Amino acid sequence: MAAKFGTSGLRGLVEDLSEAVVARHLRGFLAACPHGGAVHVGWDLRPSSPAIAEGVLRTVAEAGLEARRCGPVPTPALALSAQAEGVAAVMVTGSHIPADRNGLKFYSTAGEITKADEAAILNAAHDRNGPGGGVIRDWPGVGEAYLARYLAGFGQGALVGRRIAVWSQSSVARDLLVRLLDTLGAKVVELGRSDTFVPVDTEALPDAWRGQFSEWVAEGRLDALVSTDGDADRPLLVDELGEVWPGDILGAVAARALGARRLAVPVTTNGMLEQMGSFERVERGAVGSPHVIAAMRAMMGAAPGVAIAGFEPSGGFLLGFEAKGPAGPIPPLLTRDSVLPLVAVLSAAGNSPLSQLRAGLPQRFTAADRLQEVAPARGVALLEALQDPDARADFFGTPEACCDGTDGLRRTDAHGRVVHLRPSGNAPEFRVYTEADSTRAAQALLEEMLVRVADRLR
Known part of the structure; x- marks a missing residue:
C-alpha cells in the first residue's frame, strides 16, 4: 500500500512512510502551499507517530523555516493554533485506521488543503535537500488554547448537574476532554483508558463496543458517554439510553444549536436534513473534508455573512462563521472537530435527556x-x-x-x-x-x- 492522498490527508502503511517518503511530500507541500515561515507539528498516540513527527520537524528546519514541536494534540487544536499564528501545520496521524498505518494532514495559511493543493504537492515533491538554517522550537500551549475556545463559548457552568463518562481509549484528546467537561461543571467519569492504540471508526463501531457502552451508561447512571477517534476530529456520543448517535444526527443538532442556516455535507449524510425545517439550504457533495470545505467556501463567497457550517456522517464538524455560544463567541474553524458538536449538543439538551432531543427529529x-x-x-x-x-x-x-x-x-x-x-x-x-x-x-x-x-x- 504505497503512500497516497485519500479522502483526507496522505495515508499509507507505516513501513511505506519512510523518512525519505515523508520528506519528499513535505518539500512538495512547502513549495506549493503558503506557510508563513513556520510549521506547527503535532501527532497522535499511535506508536509510529512521534518518530515520523521528528522527521517532519527536521525537514521543515532543513528548508530554512521554523519548525514548532507542538506535541501530541488533537488535529483541530493544531489547526486552530496555526490559524491563530497565520502559519502552516502538519499533523502526523492515521486518524481512525489501524496502527500499522499512518499519515499526514496538511494545513496551509489558508487552512486545510484542498484537492487542488494535493495535486500541486505531488507535482512539487522532490528529494533535494533544503538550504538549512531553520530551527526547531518546542511550542507548548496548543491544547490550552483549544480548551479556551469552548470555555469562552459555553461558560464554566454549562454542564452542571450532568454525569458524563469519557471513553478515553487511545484518543489524543482524552485528557483535554476530561478537563473540559469537568471545567464546564459536569461530573466526569473516565473509562477504558488504553496504552495500546485503538482504531476507533465512528461510522463502523463493533456490536461488542456498543454493548459495552450501553452497560457503562446503565451501571453508571450516566447522562452521556463521549469519546473521539485517534486524532479527535470525529466525535462519539452515547445517550442516557445507551444509544449511539450517528455522526450526522449529532452534526445536525449541533448545527441547529449553533445557529447555522446553510449546510455543506457529503452525499452520504442522513436525508432528514431537508425535512428538519432548520436550514435554508443543504449542499451535498463528495465524501471527504476537502470537498466539504470547498463547498463551504463557495457558499461563503456567494453569500457573505450567512451562517454556514459543514459536517460528515463521521460527526466531524466544520464551523464557517462566528457562532454565538451561551457565554460568548465561538470563532470559525474550517477543519473537522469532535469537541464542538459534543459540547454544543450536551449544552443544547439542558437538563432534559439527550434521547428527548433526538426524538424530536424527523425519523430517518x-x-x-x-x-x-x-x-x-x-x-x-x-x-x-x-x-x-x-x-x-x-x-x-x-x-x-x-x-x-x-x-x-x-x-x-x-x-x-x-x-x-x-x-x-x-x-x-x-x-x-x-x-x-x-x-x-x-x-x-x-x-x-x-x-x-x-x-x-x-
Missing part, C-alpha cells in the same frame, strides 16, 4: 459498516458493473426510484430505502451505508447488502 435512520482488506480496484470494478441499470436491478432486487453517482453509487428504491456503496479513500476497505424509516430496517438492509457485496467482490 442510517447504518454503516465496511468490508476490510478489499483492494481498491475490486471495489471500483463493482461500481463500474453497477452503472448498468439491468445490473443494478439484478443486484439490488427492488424497483429503483433514483441513482446518484456523486461519490460511489447511492441508490434509492421505490420504498424510499437508500443504499450507498463506495470504496474507502483512506484504506483497503469498501464502505456500505443504508438509510430507512426505522433503525431495525436500516440495520437489516445493511446486513443484507454487506453479504451481497462480499459475495460479488469474491
Whole structure:
C-alpha cells in the first residue's frame, strides 16, 4: 500500500512512510502551499507517530523555516493554533485506521488543503535537500488554547448537574476532554483508558463496543458517554439510553444549536436534513473534508455573512462563521472537530435527556459498516458493473426510484430505502451505508447488502 492522498490527508502503511517518503511530500507541500515561515507539528498516540513527527520537524528546519514541536494534540487544536499564528501545520496521524498505518494532514495559511493543493504537492515533491538554517522550537500551549475556545463559548457552568463518562481509549484528546467537561461543571467519569492504540471508526463501531457502552451508561447512571477517534476530529456520543448517535444526527443538532442556516455535507449524510425545517439550504457533495470545505467556501463567497457550517456522517464538524455560544463567541474553524458538536449538543439538551432531543427529529435512520482488506480496484470494478441499470436491478432486487453517482453509487428504491456503496479513500476497505424509516430496517438492509457485496467482490 504505497503512500497516497485519500479522502483526507496522505495515508499509507507505516513501513511505506519512510523518512525519505515523508520528506519528499513535505518539500512538495512547502513549495506549493503558503506557510508563513513556520510549521506547527503535532501527532497522535499511535506508536509510529512521534518518530515520523521528528522527521517532519527536521525537514521543515532543513528548508530554512521554523519548525514548532507542538506535541501530541488533537488535529483541530493544531489547526486552530496555526490559524491563530497565520502559519502552516502538519499533523502526523492515521486518524481512525489501524496502527500499522499512518499519515499526514496538511494545513496551509489558508487552512486545510484542498484537492487542488494535493495535486500541486505531488507535482512539487522532490528529494533535494533544503538550504538549512531553520530551527526547531518546542511550542507548548496548543491544547490550552483549544480548551479556551469552548470555555469562552459555553461558560464554566454549562454542564452542571450532568454525569458524563469519557471513553478515553487511545484518543489524543482524552485528557483535554476530561478537563473540559469537568471545567464546564459536569461530573466526569473516565473509562477504558488504553496504552495500546485503538482504531476507533465512528461510522463502523463493533456490536461488542456498543454493548459495552450501553452497560457503562446503565451501571453508571450516566447522562452521556463521549469519546473521539485517534486524532479527535470525529466525535462519539452515547445517550442516557445507551444509544449511539450517528455522526450526522449529532452534526445536525449541533448545527441547529449553533445557529447555522446553510449546510455543506457529503452525499452520504442522513436525508432528514431537508425535512428538519432548520436550514435554508443543504449542499451535498463528495465524501471527504476537502470537498466539504470547498463547498463551504463557495457558499461563503456567494453569500457573505450567512451562517454556514459543514459536517460528515463521521460527526466531524466544520464551523464557517462566528457562532454565538451561551457565554460568548465561538470563532470559525474550517477543519473537522469532535469537541464542538459534543459540547454544543450536551449544552443544547439542558437538563432534559439527550434521547428527548433526538426524538424530536424527523425519523430517518442510517447504518454503516465496511468490508476490510478489499483492494481498491475490486471495489471500483463493482461500481463500474453497477452503472448498468439491468445490473443494478439484478443486484439490488427492488424497483429503483433514483441513482446518484456523486461519490460511489447511492441508490434509492421505490420504498424510499437508500443504499450507498463506495470504496474507502483512506484504506483497503469498501464502505456500505443504508438509510430507512426505522433503525431495525436500516440495520437489516445493511446486513443484507454487506453479504451481497462480499459475495460479488469474491
